[in-house]
Amino acid sequence: MSDRVTIKSIAQDLGVSHMTVSRALSGHPNVRADLRRSIRDRAAALGYVRSAAASVMRGDGARVVGLLLPGLVNEFYARFADAFGRCCEDLELHLTIHLTNDDAERERLSIRRLRELEGAVVVMVPTPGVDGSLDLIPANMRVIHLIRQRSRPRRASSLLVDDGVSISEAVSHLVRTGHERIAYIGAGRTLSSGRERLRSYTKAMRAHGLDPDPALVRTGSPSFEMGRTNALSVVRGTKPASALVCGGFEISNGALDACLCAGLSLPEDLAFIGYGDPSFYRWIQGGISTVALPVDELARVAASMLSPGNAASAPRSNSLPTSLVLRGSG
C-alpha cells in the first residue's frame, strides 16, 4: 500500500525491465520515445524520488555537506547558515548543521556522524584549543575552515576574514576621538585568527605611541560569558578603560550585555566597538559601532569552494575584508 516507489515497482507496473525505467528516468537515449514518456508520467504520478542511499552505496557521492558551527544563536552564524543553506539548495546539496558549542568532543562526534552519511565536505568553525580532530576526517572528505583557523591547517582549505585593517581603523578612530585607555577583549591564542586580531590591536596602539596596558588586554575562550566578565572588570578598577574593542562575536555580545546591564551610556561612559554586525546593533542606544563581516559573500565564496572542480583540489585559502561601521557608540 504505502511501499516506497522504486524503479523496480514502476517497471513491474508497466511490464518492462527495471533497467528500461532507469534509462528512461536518467535520460539515456536508448529508450523508445513513447515508452520513455509513459514511464516518466507514471513515475511522476506515483511520486517517485530516487533513493539517495542507493546512489551513495554505488559510490556516486552523497551530496551531503556538513556545517559545524559553535551555535546558531549568534546572528553571524545564523546569517551564515541561512545564506549558505540557500546556496546548498541551489547546488542540490543536502546541508546538515551540527552545533559544536565550541566543544572539541561534540566536534569529534559531529564529524563522525558526517562520516556515517559519507558526507563530501565539511565547512567548520573549528573549536579552539584542539588540533587533532582533523585526524578523524577521511582522506576523501574536504574540509573548509571558516573564520577561525587551526595552527596546523594541513589538508584543510580556509575561508577567513581579514579584519586587521578594520581593527586598526577602530583603534585609530578611538585615539582620534581622544581615547588612550583602549581595552581589547578577544579570542585566545590557540587560534591563529585570535592571535592576528590581537596583533592588529597591539600594532595599532603602538603606531599611535600608546603602550597597551596588560590589564586592559584580555584573551580567552570566544564565549558570551568571557566577554561579559572581562568587560565588567575592564571598566571597573582604579584605572578603567575609556574605550573597548571586541574581537569575537559572542565576546562582543557578552561585553555589550555587561555594559548595558551596568547602565553604561555608550559612548559617554565607554566607547564601544563590537565585532560582527547583528541587525540589532543599529537599534541599541545611538547604534553600536562594529567590525562588520561580509556574511553573504562569505557564504557565496564558501559555496564556490564546495565543488572541487574549479581548481586543483589542493587546500586553498580565501580571505575577505571586513569593514568598520561607525555608529553612535564610539
Add this chain to the structure above:
Amino acid sequence: MSDRVTIKSIAQDLGVSHMTVSRALSGHPNVRADLRRSIRDRAAALGYVRSAAASVMRGDGARVVGLLLPGLVNEFYARFADAFGRCCEDLELHLTIHLTNDDAERERLSIRRLRELEGAVVVMVPTPGVDGSLDLIPANMRVIHLIRQRSRPRRASSLLVDDGVSISEAVSHLVRTGHERIAYIGAGRTLSSGRERLRSYTKAMRAHGLDPDPALVRTGSPSFEMGRTNALSVVRGTKPASALVCGGFEISNGALDACLCAGLSLPEDLAFIGYGDPSFYRWIQGGISTVALPVDELARVAASMLSPGNAASAPRSNSLPTSLVLRGSG
C-alpha cells in the same frame, strides 16, 4: 589506500567472515570474547564507521530529521534550531535544515529532498497559503507542524503555542495604562494560528468595551517588510495608534525597525508589545515588552514527538503557553 573501511575490509584483514565482524560490532552474543575484542580494536584503530546508506537500504530507517524553517535570521527560529539540533544529537538523529523563505515552492522542493534521504520525520513551520504540499509527504513520514498550523492538518501532528492569554493580557495592560487606540499587526487568515491571535486581540478589545478600528488592524504575510510597512502607516495618519501589539516574529522586528528608524520613543510615542523574545529586546531603549515563547521547551517537546513510540502514531497536538514579558516599551 584511502578506501572506505567496511566490515568486509576488516574481516579480510583479520581473516574472518564479514558476518563475524558485523556481529562483534553490533553486540551479538555469538562471538568469542577475545575475537570480539580484537575486532573492535581493529575497527577503532582503522576508524570504522558504519555506513548510513547501507542501513537505509536495508530498511533500518534513515534516522534523518528534516527541519523546515522560513529562515534562520530571526532569533526565534535560530534558537529553536539550536535547541532542537542539540536534542537531535542526543537522539543520534541526523538533522537537515531547509530554509523555505515562506515560499511554497521551496517547501515542496525541501520535502522532495528529504524524501530522497528517506527522512523519517519532518518538523516544519508551514508556509502560509498552501494546503497541498502535504500530499507530497509519503505515508511513512511523520509530520510535525510547528507554531503555525494549516487549515487541514490531516495526518500532521502539531506543536503550537497558546498565545491567546498573553495577547489578552497585553491588551488589558495597554488599556490599563490609558490606551484606547491599540493597533494589531499580525499573520494573515490563511493560518489558523494567525486567525487565533487576531481573535484574541479582538475579543480582548471588546471585553474592555473598545471597538477595534479596522484601520488599525493589519494582517498579511508574516514578514519583516509587512511589519515595517504597516507599523509606519499605523502610527501616521490623522488618527494614529497610541499602542501596538504584534502577532508574529518577523512582523515584530519589522515594526520595531520602523519605529526606531522613525525616531520614536517607546512607550512615549507608541506603546509597543512585540512577539517572540530575542535576546536583544531587553537592550533596546528601556527594553521591549513582548510575548515570549518557551523556545527550549518547544524544542524538547518537538524532540519527544519524534519517536513514534510513546503513544499511538496518530497525529497529536501539543500546545505550550506563552508569557507576557513587560519591559519599558509598553
Add this chain to the structure above:
DNA sequence: ATGAAAGCGCTAACAT
C-alpha cells in the same frame, strides 16, 4: 532498443 547480472555495505535467516 531492451534485458540480465553483478556489486556497492550491511544484516536477518539459514546452514554448518
Add this chain to the structure above:
DNA sequence: ATGTTAGCGCTTTCAT
C-alpha cells in the same frame, strides 16, 4: 561459534 546467502535500489557492463 562461525560461515554462506540473499536482498535492499540503483547503475555499469555485458549480452541479446
